[in-house]
Amino acid sequence: MRLKRALAAILVLGTAAAGAFVYGTAPAPLPAATWQGLGEPDLANGEQVFSAGGCVSCHAAPGAPDDQKRVLAGGRALKSPFGTFHVPNISPDAEAGIGGWTLAEFGNAMTRGVGRRGEHLYPSFPYASYARMTPKDVNDLFGYLKTLPASTHVAPGHDLPFPFNVRLALGGWKLLYLNDAPRVELADADGTLARGRYLVEGPGHCGECHTPRDFLGGLKVDQWLAGGPNPEGEGRIPNITPGERGLGGWSEGDIASYLETGFTPEFDSVGGSMVEVQKNMAKLPAADREAIAAYLKAIPAR
Template identity: 70%
Template sequence: MALRWTRILGAGAAVVAVGVAAAWFLTKPAPLPEDSWAGLGEPDLARGETLFWVGGCAGCHAAKGATGDAVKVMSGGLPLTSPFGTFHVPNISSDPNAGIGAWTLAEFGNAMLRGVGKGGEHLYPSFPYTSYARMSPEDVNNLFGYMKTLPASSNVAPPHELGFPYNIRATLGGWKFLFFNSEPWVDLASADEKLQRGQFLVEGPGHCGECHTPRNALGGLEAGQWLAGGPNPEGEGRIPNITPGSRSVGSWSEGDLVNYFQTGFTPDYDSVGGSMVEVQKNLSHLSQGDLEAIAAYLKAVPERQ
């Protein structure tokens, strides 16, 4: 009898071990192959600057209240509150110690596209790599090249303030397994170049869905409610629905949207408010063509009430 139970327990332990090994394999950090970063050539700094603005880098990583050229100092430190705790935005300036000045292109690229940190660890999706994943290695090369031209800052951001179990980074592997992918949110494969450009800007570097799409209890975006609005992830008020089915933005023309991005004024002569203030400031740096592409995409997505 004892031998029988020993065999049963041994078999059970083996099954558990296999399950743990399989779970680790499926959820471990997965950087891109090294050759993804080979042969990209010199970065296009103008395109890199466009990605910098549409990506909202200054909105999160500049010091609070920064104006003028100071918005290009990526000193970090801004607290981002969430149901999971408070995240402190890191320094991503060109400083080699406090910032990312000593990072390689591959290290930067894996953070952007795979949510993998310099030390090979999972990054929290408070950094929107879940959207940036739709960028290409060429895009990353251009952005990284531009960011290396920006001023350095020696500011050291405080650590995140997260309770158990959210302070265990290994759990992020499971979260990525469930929610992280780089597939398009809307099928526009047969659309014209303008619409596809708008889709790239909104779904990729612009990461509009990170705020404008509701999330489930685990923090994953609800695919069936793309851009339908939802609770403010920082806890106050609501982020609006920006699909054509919206009771407010839905009635705006493409021209109204472009003007809003450029000036911050709505068709009713109201002005941009809340967290959208920083977003609008960033978008105002984009070309007319890119803003028109974003507007065209927002009018093409499925209606949500």
């Protein structure tokens, strides 16, 4: 009799704990007021956000020629230890893309990882970085995306083994890793440094590649921008902190020049996945590249 009561108590407690977990980690969009009253999007700023975010790098069709780069048809396969993710179509097509989305749906996907149907999105989409973006920049970006060519291409679904194909678990992942707090503390983060922090930690999502990850795929923030294994499995991503193992020998001017021209202080040229990133950074105002450089020289060396 006691055993039955004990088992029943365990079952009740387990059910209650499971219910509390599901409730506490349910998809949590931002308040509706976040996306209201933003006015007409500033398309020029939206294009700059588009470049800073490197949207082309992932969402253009694989192998697309330069004149087709802004057709954001998706389809690229991103391999990871958790399976293969397929990048979606974010062109303004109403059916295959995001042409039928509202600003709130787009904004909550960008900053909260919440899909249009209220589902958790996988963090292969770097919303853990985009969480730092301002509603204005999100609005401007959304407006700019609507001006790009539409595509009817439908990207395949993700190819993930169990248990990674269970979206419910993503609520726990978000509880651990999704926030909008600064990645590092800086003594003086006003003006240029604040802009650099925003670009690197937010739309630029530099840490998604340049910071090592733990076994759950979360960023090891105590090793911010210290480099690590390539998330897609080949080679390593370099350390870009100001230490001897990173950019210690580079000046702020060297970093800003590299982002503009693709040439290092040793006259080597950009390579690998950084090629597309550099092309995007070259489209930003010089002041933004200088702000990024200032931030990268101000963060702790690792």
